[in-house]
Amino acid sequence: MIRCGFCGHEFDEGQVKTGCASCPMSSGCRMVKCPRCNYENPPEPALVRKIRSILKKSGS
Amino acid sequence: MNFGKKPASTPVADGSGNCALKVALAGNPNVGKSVLFNALTGAYVTVSNYPGTSVEVARGSTVIGGVSCEIIDTPGMYSILPITEEERVAREILLHESPDVVIHVLDARNLERMLAMTLQLIEAGLPVILVVNIMDEAERMGLAIDIPLLAEKLGIPVIPTAAAKKRGLPELREAIVGYDRKRHAVFGYGRKLEADLMEIMALMSGSYTLSKKSIALLLLQRDEEVAGIVRAAEGDAYPAIEEKVRDKMFARRDSFHLDLSLERKMVVKGLMDGVFSAPDKRKPVFGERLSRWAVRPLTGIPLLLITLYFGLYKFVGSFGAGTVVDFLEGTLFEGYFNPWIISLTNRVVPWEIVRELFVGEYGIITLGLRYAVGIILPIVTTFFLFFSLLEDSGYFPRLALLVDRLFKKIGLTGRAVIPMVLGFGCDTMATMVTRTLETMRERIIATLLLALAIPCSAQLGVILGLLSKFPGALVVWGVCMLLIFLLVGLLASKVVPGESPMFYMELPPMRLPQLSNVLTKTYSRMQWYLMEILPLFILASVLLWLGKITNFFQTLVGWMEPVMSAIGLPRETTVAFIFGFFRRDYGAAGLYDLQTEGLLDARQLTVAAVTLTLFIPCIAQFLIMQKERGTKVAVAIGLFVSGLAFCTGYLLNRFIILTGIL
Numbered sequence: 001m002i003r004c005g006f007c008g009h010e011f012d013e014g015q016v017k018t019g020c021a022s023c024p025m026s027s028g029c030r031m032v033k034c035p036r037c038n039y040e041n042p043p044e045p046a047l048v049r050k051i052r053s054i055l056k057k058s059g060s
Numbered sequence: 061m062n063f064g065k066k067p068a069s070t071p072v073a074d075g076s077g078n079c080a081l082k083v084a085l086a087g088n089p090n091v092g093k094s095v096l097f098n099a100l101t102g103a104y105v106t107v108s109n110y111p112g113t114s115v116e117v118a119r120g121s122t123v124i125g126g127v128s129c130e131i132i133d134t135p136g137m138y139s140i141l142p143i144t145e146e147e148r149v150a151r152e153i154l155l156h157e158s159p160d161v162v163i164h165v166l167d168a169r170n171l172e173r174m175l176a177m178t179l180q181l182i183e184a185g186l187p188v189i190l191v192v193n194i195m196d197e198a199e200r201m202g203l204a205i206d207i208p209l210l211a212e213k214l215g216i217p218v219i220p221t222a223a224a225k226k227r228g229l230p231e232l233r234e235a236i237v238g239y240d241r242k243r244h245a246v247f248g249y250g251r252k253l254e255a256d257l258m259e260i261m262a263l264m265s266g267s268y269t270l271s272k273k274s275i276a277l278l279l280l281q282r283d284e285e286v287a288g289i290v291r292a293a294e295g296d297a298y299p300a301i302e303e304k305v306r307d308k309m310f311a312r313r314d315s316f317h318l319d320l321s322l323e324r325k326m327v328v329k330g331l332m333d334g335v336f337s338a339p340d341k342r343k344p345v346f347g348e349r350l351s352r353w354a355v356r357p358l359t360g361i362p363l364l365l366i367t368l369y370f371g372l373y374k375f376v377g378s379f380g381a382g383t384v385v386d387f388l389e390g391t392l393f394e395g396y397f398n399p400w401i402i403s404l405t406n407r408v409v410p411w412e413i414v415r416e417l418f419v420g421e422y423g424i425i426t427l428g429l430r431y432a433v434g435i436i437l438p439i440v441t442t443f444f445l446f447f448s449l450l451e452d453s454g455y456f457p458r459l460a461l462l463v464d465r466l467f468k469k470i471g472l473t474g475r476a477v478i479p480m481v482l483g484f485g486c487d488t489m490a491t492m493v494t495r496t497l498e499t500m501r502e503r504i505i506a507t508l509l510l511a512l513a514i515p516c517s518a519q520l521g522v523i524l525g526l527l528s529k530f531p532g533a534l535v536v537w538g539v540c541m542l543l544i545f546l547l548v549g550l551l552a553s554k555v556v557p558g559e560s561p562m563f564y565m566e567l568p569p570m571r572l573p574q575l576s577n578v579l580t581k582t583y584s585r586m587q588w589y590l591m592e593i594l595p596l597f598i599l600a601s602v603l604l605w606l607g608k609i610t611n612f613f614q615t616l617v618g619w620m621e622p623v624m625s626a627i628g629l630p631r632e633t634t635v636a637f638i639f640g641f642f643r644r645d646y647g648a649a650g651l652y653d654l655q656t657e658g659l660l661d662a663r664q665l666t667v668a669a670v671t672l673t674l675f676i677p678c679i680a681q682f683l684i685m686q687k688e689r690g691t692k693v694a695v696a697i698g699l700f701v702s703g704l705a706f707c708t709g710y711l712l713n714r715f716i717i718l719t720g721i722l
């Protein structure tokens with residue numbers, strides 16, 4: 001879940017598009033757009049996700 | 061929309077894979093519906109546009125107590141009378157898809173305000189379970205809610221939850237499968253309104269999914285969709301209903317919405333009596349006080365200035381662009397790395413032209429890598445740390461409210477704070493975001509102002525770092541940017557036709573930023589930034605190298621020399637402006653080099669910083685302007701911005717010489 005840094009809306013990262021097709025930066029930009037206010041939020045980096053899942057596994 | 065009555069389904073596990081129970085989550089935006097949805101459904105989720113709309117609806121399935129359930133996360137809604145497309149879709153799901161259970165999720169901290177919608181759902185005859193969410197925060201604030209008493213008064217199950225902490229979920233699951241749709245309380249309005257409703261209901265004989273009372277109320281609120289349904293359901297009897305509704309509306313023409321709202325408030329007040337208690341003279345927590353200060357102009361503007369002073373000037377400018385850049389670029393790169401790599405290349409590579417490409421004046425390593433890692437990286441890191449801190453604290457929406465009145469004067473609204481704030485990160489990305497503004501007028505004005513007066517993070521950082529050595533220069537730069545932003549905005553709002561739309565937004569709570577969030581966001585943004593700038597900086601170095609070996613670069617410098625001289629800058633400054641064509645931050649880094657070489661005094665530095673900030677947007681931003689606003693608008697903005705940049709530079713130079721302020 002991502003909490004929008006602007007409006008506080010909580011949404012699933014998988015539910016929204018990353019980057020924008022017409023943007024020249026779209027290949028490098030993986031920003032996640034809030035479906036409510038369109039603010040661009042950075043996604044959780046793969047490294048952080050991996051650490052989190054390891055911590056979760058060791059905790060359970 | 062179809063309000064035709066459907067036979068009620070009986071909740072049993074059919075074992076066929078089809079869900080026996082349909083459960084819809086409804087409620088205001090920002091009350092934790094999606095968190096609850098995810099907690100109930102887990103991984104079995106599909107998201108698709110609701111037919112005929114661009115509104116996305118998430119559906120998931122789960123098994124509760126042996127009963128298979130489909131869970132639908134409806135878009136946020138404030139009332140059963142829809143205004144937005146999202147609300148229309150949410151109502152359509154509630155009514156057309158005939159859910160077996162409607163879970164109304166509300167925020168325990170705003171119980172009184174949100175209970176009005178619970179009333180509407182119950183009044184409509186929907187099978188409602190009330191979930192009082194975010195109980196943990198409410199308790200922390202000292203609020204007490206008598207849940208059993210509220211359940212008794214409403215006549216429906218009421219479950220206290222803290223969905224984010226998975227609190228109350230077993231009780232909610234139990235309530236879903238054990239739901240008895242025959243139970244619910246009946247609420248009465250004032251005698252006059254009840255009499256009016258009775259008169260309309262008496263004329264209705266059709267069958268509806270909604271209660272007749274709810275239909276009558278929606279008719280009185282001029283709900284066109286409901287009027288169409290009633291027309292279809294009543295046939296010949298409809299004209300009499302229409303006339304009755306028209307009579308009642310005429311009699312109450314001045315204040316029906318207000319009257320109804322007050323009537324509902326009275327009912328809610330009665331419900332809250334004995335149910336809700338707040339500590340006597342509850343002292344607002346610090347976050348609430350800070351939130352109030354942030355949106356009021358009298359306290360909000362000083363707070364903004366303090367934030368900018370410590371965050372941008374001291375942290376990004378003095379520390380990031382000063383101390384850290386001095387160490388990384390000055391000590392590590394210039395002192396150790398560059399001499400080592402130059403001598404190594406000189407020994408290994410015999411061809412001068414290739415040496416020039418890698419370690420020459422505009423070499424990929426000695427210029428491109430040094431700019432990207434030695435100058436830009438520490439600046440964007442400190443900037444994104446500061447940015448993520450503000451973002452995680454919930455300050456940005458308050459900033460939007462604070463500047464809304466000022467922005468209205470320049471043809472924008474507080475909503476434009478989103479692209480403006482993002483512009484300090486990357487103007488290209490921010491220009492794309494302008495498409496979310498409501499009117500074309502707003503989009504054009506915001507695009508122009510982004511191209512003109514909003515420096516991107518790295519450019520801003522370098523400029524702050526350079527000018528922080530001369531505080532007077534920084535003040536002149538700041539005043540220039542603010543004046544030009546407001547003046548051009550004001551002019552644009554007069555020239556570009558159109559109206560300013562309304563701006564309204566619900567404020568999320570202000571909170572202490574979480575270190576893990578701030579670090580994760582900063583890391584993510586830095587990763588994105590480096591991935592984006594490194595290839596571009598290398599490409600720019602190659603192009604500059606090509607320009608140097610073909611002598612085109614020197615010719616270009618020669619062409620621009622008279623302009624530079626007119627604004628009082630030395631010939632060498634042209635290089636920074638040519639760099640700026642590739643990227644704004646690359647240009648600012650060029651300025652940094654000139655300053656460290658001692659080629660610019662305080663006046664020249666100020667004039668160069670102002671002109672370069674206003675100067676033409678980078679290639680990527682120009683391309684996106686062309687895509688978003690069309691070639692004509694993009695070229696017009698590009699020409700206007702460049703012309704204005706040099707005119708401002710010229711006037712500022714004259715002004716500083718005449719007044720001798722620097």
